[in-house]
Amino acid sequence: QPEKLVALHDAMEQRHGAVPAIRRAAGALLFDALLIMLLGLTVLIFRPHVYESMRSLTVIAAVTALVIGGGALVAHLHPLRPELIPVGIAAIVISALFDQRIAMIVAVLLAGLLGGQAAFRGTHALYVNIIGGAVAAFSVRAVRTRQQAYYWIVAIAAAYCAGVVAVGLTLDLPTVTILGSSGYGALNAVISVLVALLVLPVAERYTGVETDLTLLEWS
Numbered sequence: 001q002p003e004k005l006v007a008l009h010d011a012m013e014q015r016h017g018a019v020p021a022i023r024r025a026a027g028a029l030l031f032d033a034l035l036i037m038l039l040g041l042t043v044l045i046f047r048p049h050v051y052e053s054m055r056s057l058t059v060i061a062a063v064t065a066l067v068i069g070g071g072a073l074v075a076h077l078h079p080l081r082p083e084l085i086p087v088g089i090a091a092i093v094i095s096a097l098f099d100q101r102i103a104m105i106v107a108v109l110l111a112g113l114l115g116g117q118a119a120f121r122g123t124h125a126l127y128v129n130i131i132g133g134a135v136a137a138f139s140v141r142a143v144r145t146r147q148q149a150y151y152w153i154v155a156i157a158a159a160y161c162a163g164v165v166a167v168g169l170t171l172d173l174p175t176v177t178i179l180g181s182s183g184y185g186a187l188n189a190v191i192s193v194l195v196a197l198l199v200l201p202v203a204e205r206y207t208g209v210e211t212d213l214t215l216l217e218w219s
Contacts, residue, residue: 035109046099067089088136110129110133127163132188153189
């Protein structure tokens with residue numbers, strides 16, 4: 001008889017626990033779907049001709065997936081390092097291929113998408129990645145020399161460091177913690193720029209879009 005009572009208790013707990021789990025899953029799906037739809041709407045409004053090219057859409061989807069995949073890897077780090085989410089990759093590639101405005105919006109939406117995931121809730125992921133991603137988008141201007149990639153790294157690293165310091169001072173975090181997070185933000189800047197430079201030539205050939213880097217090579 002006691003075993004039956006224990007089994008009944010466990011079954012009732014599982015049944016009552018299933019409803020909140022379903023609600024949370026539905027909420028997470030809706031959260032992600034709304035931001036992804038905003039991303040598609042942004043491209044449709046500011047770059048409608050992109051929808052005429054399946055290759056351009058594929059590149060935008062691919063770099064977006066690359067950032068999300070990078071965020072998934074970061075989510076498994078212990079301790080968690082949200083300043084390593086590589087939003088800058090998508091910002092740089094989209095800014096170089098299309099324009100800075102759409103790249104900045106994509107970066108902000110990606111920061112919101114990843115910052116809202118369960119693993120990053122309660123962290124500074126949203127704030128620092130909005131700043132880092134936006135600066136990454138704005139830093140890619142007319143390319144005159146290849147050395148400008150170093151300026152991209154410095155600008156993005158400075159943005160992450162500024163965001164981390166702002167959060168750290170607001171939360172009264174130890175100086176060592178702030179310096180460590182700033183270092184990871186700088187590392188993110190280096191990785192994002194290097195990966196973006198590797199992705200760009202492939203994206204250019206695939207889409208047929210000629211960026212300033214290609215024109216520089218021809219000159």
